Amino acid sequence: MNAPIRSYCQIGLLVGVFSLFFTGCATQPKPEPKSPTESKFTGLRIEQGPGSLGSEPRKSPVTYLVLHHTAGSLPSSLDILQGKDPKHKVGIHYLVTDEPKPRVIRLVPEHLAAYHAGKSAWAKDVGLNQGSIGIEIINYDGNVYPYSDAQAAIIFALCDEIVRRHDIKPWNVLAHSDIAVGRKVDPGSKFPWAKLASLGIGAWPLPNEVADNLRKKPNLTPNHVRSLLSAYGYVLEPGDAGLKLGLEAFQRHFRPSKVDGLIDHESVAILEALLRRYQPAAYRAVRFKP
Template identity: 40%
Template structure:
C-alpha cells in the first residue's frame, strides 16, 4: 500500500511540475510580440496591402581593381548592396559574392538618376557593382573595354536571377547605370553581356523577328525625331520630346546602344537602332 501511495505521489509531483513549466512558458511573450526600446510590437496581425520597395536592379562596373573598389564602397560617400569580384571563390560549386548592405537599406549607388518616370533610383533599387576597369585603351588609341570573365558573369546571373525573382522586377527595369544616368555614367559599358543575361531569364531584349520587321519599315520611312524621343521616353529614359535631334537625344541614344546594340555606339538614330527600340517598346511597354 505504501509503495502504491509513493507511486501516486511521485506521479502527482511530476504532473504538478509539468503544469508549472507550462504556466511559466505561458507567462512569456508570444513569438509575435517583439520587444523594442521602450515598447513592445505586436506582430500577430499583418497587413496584406503593400508592395516591395525594390522595383529596379541596377548594374555597374567598379572602374577599379577589387581591393580599392571594396575600400571605396565601404567608405563614407558611396555604397552598394553587392560586389562581384573578377574571379569569385566558390563553395559547394556555387559562387560567393560580397553583400555589403542588407537589401532593405537604401544604398548610395545610383546618384542623380531616373527611369520609367521615377527619380532618385537609390530609393527603389538594388545595386550590383562588378569589378571591371571599363575603358582600358591607351592614350591616342581606339577605345577598348575590359572583358568580363565567364565565372564572374555566372555569379552575376545567379545573383540577379535571385533578386528579380524575389522582388518580381520587370525585365525592362533591369538596367545599367548608363541607362538611368545617360552621359553622366557609362557603366557597365558595351562589353557587358546583356544578351547572355537575357538568355538566362534576366532583363529585356528585342525579338529578332520584330527587329527585322521594323528595320524593313524604317528603310522605307524613318520616324521623325519627336517619335524617336517619345519611344525612348516610353521605354524608360529621361528624355523630353523637343522634336530636335539635340545633344541630350544623342546621349540617350548612345546609352540605349550600349545596352541593346553594343557593336556600334555612336548616338546615331540608324535603322537598326530604331528597329530595336520599337521592338523593345512593343514587347515590354
C-alpha cells in the same frame, strides 16, 4: 509618434547585431517566400563584407535592379564602397569580384537603400537609390574589357536570385548608364545583356520583330526617336545633344556593336521592338501618333 519609431529602430538594431553574429562570414541566401519559382542556378554563395555607411532606411519597395562596373581594383573598390568618405558617401548591396573564381560580397543588406545610383531617373521615378538593388562588378571599363565567363555566371545567378525574390520586371533590370544618361557609362557595352536576357532576366527584343521593323523601314525623325526612348523609360535632356546621349545609352545596352548616339535603322528597329514587347500601350501611342 517618435517613441514607437525609436523602439522599432532599437529592435531592428538588436536583430541586426544578433543576425550578424549568427550568420557568420559566408552565408547562403535564405529562400524567401516571394520567389515565384525555383531558380535555375544553384550554389550561389554570398559572403558578408565589411558593411557600408553609404546607405539609408528604405522607404519604397524594390522595383529595380541596377548594374555597375567599379572602374577600379577590388581593394580600392572595397575601400570606397564602405562609404567612409563623408564627401563621397557611396555604398552597394553586392560586389562581384574579378578573381579566377569570382565571389559575391554583401556590403549593404537589402532592407536598406544603398547610395549607388546618384542623380538618376527612369520613367516617372527620380533618385533610384530608393527602390533599387545595386550590384557593382569589378571591371576597369566594361566598354573596353569583356566580363569573364566565370564572372558572368555568378552575376547571372545573383541577378536571378534578386529578380525572382523581388519580382523585378524585365524592363526594370537596368544599367547605371540607362538611369544616369550622359553622366555614367557603366557597366558598359561589353556587359552580356543578351545572354542575361536569354536566361529570362531583363529585357531584350524579339529577333523576328526587329527583322520585321527593319523591313518596314522605321521612322528616323529625331522627334519620333525621342518619343520612343522616353516611352521606354529613358529620361533625356532637351535638344539634339540630349537625344544623342540618350540614344548612346540605349545602344550601350541594346545595340552594343555600335555606340555612337546616331539615329540609324537598326537602333530604331530594336527600340520599337522593345517597346512593343514590354510597353505595348505606349508603343501604340507613339507609333500611331497623328
